Amino acid sequence: MPLSPAFNPPDTQDDPAFRLTGDWCGAPVQPVGESLIRQASTLPEGAFDLQGVRRMDIAGAWAVLQSLGPGSDLSRVRGKPEHLRLLEMVAAADAARPKRRVGPGPFRALLERIGRGVIGIGAETYGILAFAGQLMVVTARSLANPSRIRWAPCVSMAERAGLDAIPIVVVANFFIGAVVGLLGVNTLRQFGAEVFAVELIGIAVTREFSIVITAVLLAGRSASAFAAEIGSMKMTQEVDAMKVMGVDPFEALVFPRVVALLLTIPLLTFVATVAGLMGGALITWAMLGLGPSFFMTRLVENVGDTHFWIALSKAPVMAIAIAGIGCRQGMLVEGDVLSLGERVTSAVVQAIFAIFLIDAVFALIYMKLDL
Known part of the structure; x- marks a missing residue:
C-alpha cells in the first residue's frame, strides 16, 4: 500500500536535517515538495535524510534537488544508494539541458534582421543568375x-x-x-x-x-x-x-x-x-x-x-x-x-x-x- 510523502524539519541545530519518509512518487509529491522547498530555503545549509523514503521517482528526486538550491550539492544528502543514483541522474540531466538564451536587444535584433535580409537578397540574386x-x-x-x-x-x-x-x-x-x-x-x-x-x-x-x-x-x-x-x-x-x-x-x-x-x-x-x-x-x-x-x-x-x-x-x-x-x-x-x-x-x-x-x-x- 503506498505511503504518502512526508518530511520532518530539523529537530535541533546540531543535526539540521530534513527527514523524508513515505513514497515520493507521482502527483502527491507536488504539494509536499513545494512545502519542503519553502522551508529548506530558510535553512540553506540544511541536510536531507532519505533513509526513511521507501520509493522515489523523478518527481521526488526533482523536489529534493530544488530544495538543495542552486548547485544541488548532493553531499548534503544521505540515503539509500538507489535514491542517490537517481538524484545524480536527474541532476546530470538538468545540467545538460540547454539553457534559455536571452534574446538580443531591440536594436541588435533590428540589425540582425537587416543583415539576414541583405544576405537573403544576395543568395536570391545568385540563385536567379545561376538559373538564368x-x-x-x-x-x-x-x-x-x-x-x-x-x-x-x-x-x-x-x-x-x-x-x-x-x-x-x-x-x-x-x-x-x-x-x-x-x-x-x-x-x-x-x-x-x-x-x-x-x-x-x-x-x-x-x-x-x-x-x-x-x-x-x-x-x-x-x-x-x-x-x-x-x-x-x-x-x-x-x-x-x-x-x-x-x-x-x-x-x-x-x-x-x-x-x-x-x-x-x-x-x-x-x-x-x-x-x-x-x-x-x-x-x-x-x-x-x-x-x-x-x-x-x-x-x-x-x-x-x-x-x-x-x-x-x-x-x-x-x-x-x-x-x-x-x-x-x-x-x-x-x-x-x-x-x-x-x-x-x-x-x-x-x-x-x-x-x-x-x-x-x-x-x-x-x-x-x-x-
Whole structure:
C-alpha cells in the first residue's frame, strides 16, 4: 500500500536535517515538495535524510534537488544508494539541458534582421543568375539541335497557360478600358476637352494596361501553376527520377513552359488591347455620343500603332520572367507541403514584382528614346 510523502524539519541545530519518509512518487509529491522547498530555503545549509523514503521517482528526486538550491550539492544528502543514483541522474540531466538564451536587444535584433535580409537578397540574386545561366545553356542547345525540343509539351502548355486565359484577360481589360474612359471623360469635361478622352484611352490601353494587366493575370495564373506542378514532381521525386534516367529537367520541364508563354503572351496582349479599346469606346459612346467609327478614326489618326508595338516589345521579356520565376520556385520545393505553399506564394509575388520592374525599365528606355 503506498505511503504518502512526508518530511520532518530539523529537530535541533546540531543535526539540521530534513527527514523524508513515505513514497515520493507521482502527483502527491507536488504539494509536499513545494512545502519542503519553502522551508529548506530558510535553512540553506540544511541536510536531507532519505533513509526513511521507501520509493522515489523523478518527481521526488526533482523536489529534493530544488530544495538543495542552486548547485544541488548532493553531499548534503544521505540515503539509500538507489535514491542517490537517481538524484545524480536527474541532476546530470538538468545540467545538460540547454539553457534559455536571452534574446538580443531591440536594436541588435533590428540589425540582425537587416543583415539576414541583405544576405537573403544576395543568395536570391545568385540563385536567379545561376538559373538564368542554366536556362540559356538549355536554350542554346535546343536551338542548335531542334530535334531536342519537345513540341508536344510546348503546345499543351501554350493551350493551358495562354489560350485558356483569354476569357479572363478579355473581361479584365474590358473593364480596365471602361474605367480609364470613365475617369478620362469626367476629368477632361472640366476643361471642355472630352473629345481627347479617345487619345487618353488609346495610349493608356495600348501602351501600358494591355500588357501589364495581361502579365499580372498570367503571373497569378501561370506562374503559380508552374511552381505547383514542378513542386509536386519534386515532392514525389519525379524530378530525381528524370535525372537518373538521363533526362535534363530543364529541357523537359522548364524550357517548354518558357516557350509556351513566349508564344502566347503576344496573342494575349493583342486580345487585351482590343478588349480594352472596346471598353473605352463603349464609355465614350454612352457618355459623349461618339460612335465607334469616330472613335476608331480618331484613334488611328492621333494615336497610331507605335504604342501597341512598344507594349508588344515588353511581352517576351515578361513572358521569360513569369515562366522562369514560376519554374525556379517549383525547383526549390522541398519534401513537405509547407514548402510547396511557400514557393507558390513566392512565385506569384516575385513575378508581379518583376513585371512592374520590367515595365518601369522599359518606360525609362523609351523616354530616353523619345518614344
